[in-house]
Amino acid sequence: MRWSTGRASRSAPALNARLAAGVRAVYRRLDRKIAAFRRRSGLACIPGCGECCRSTGVEATVLELLPLALELCRRGKAEEVLARLDAGQEPERCLLFSEQPLGRFGGHCTAYSRRPLLCRLFGFSSMENREGRPELAACRLLRQADPARAGQAAAMAARGRAAAPLMRDYGLAVYRLDPVLGSGALPVNAALRQALERVGLSLRLGSGSSRQLSSGARLH
């Protein structure tokens, strides 16, 4: 841990806030780029799908989840989320996914605006193939649902990062904010736990009171 005692501990909440602001800025940039790609390609998720959220392979770094951890603390939800993580129900599936329908459709992300990188990128960005050429990180279900549109999107993505965001660019942009917290992707629930613990510990060290953690309402 890069901060622990004395003066450094007092500045830890400020450091977390600064890092989270940096991550949010990368997310905003990426969201604009993805929105433009979606508009031009016509590619869109199948309403109410949620299959990628039901996967057990979603990974993130602690840094990517710092904005969400701060938000959960601010809203007094940190303890509740940690308790749910401790309860360990479906520990491999993202804890933030809810099967409750949102509107007419089933299943939704309960932290959509603070979701990590992979959740933003998947299906709407490109990765470099073995020859170093960009290739759409395509969603199998989208390809099956609308092969023509998916083919058009893949052709666009092949034109380069000006057409579709390149995953690596955004991973690097977050990593550069803090190479320690921004490396070593973990299963999303484990990354969320570490981000919450980091934020909670920094606040506890800053306030000098362990009881501050027990109520999110008192965290800020």
Ligand code: SF4
């Ligand atoms: S963070 Fe949200 S979008 Fe990402 S896997 Fe979890 S529920 Fe799905």
